[in-house]
Amino acid sequence: MRKRGLECLGLLALGLWSSGQAAADEISIAVATNFAAAMNDIVEPFERQTGHTVLVSSGSTGNHYAQIKNGAPFEAFFSADTARPRLLEQGSCLSGQAKSGGSPPGADQSPPIHA
16 A cells, blocks of 8 residues: 555656646645545655655545635645545636546545646
8 A cells, every 4th residue: 555655646746747836846635534644654755755745634525625626726635535526527626637546445436636
């Protein structure tokens, strides 16, 4: 799980860097509370290995959805469900291209979304 998480964060950082969105080497992500502990386990080694800083905002999926819909500057959204990311994909509140990704085994297939 940790290796896959590092790979996912690495790909996210690479995508943001190549698109110019991560110029400050800082990545801001919204993470559902039930994934927060796992994300924190992944973030520390990722930051050490890449030099990027990951700003993790953990909270409810509903609150993150509302924040993103109202313009919150998250580069990725790790949701506890698939409904809210899909609503964001369908709406006009995404400034970049939406990307769906995998989730941990047993999770509700919550895709990270570039916001």
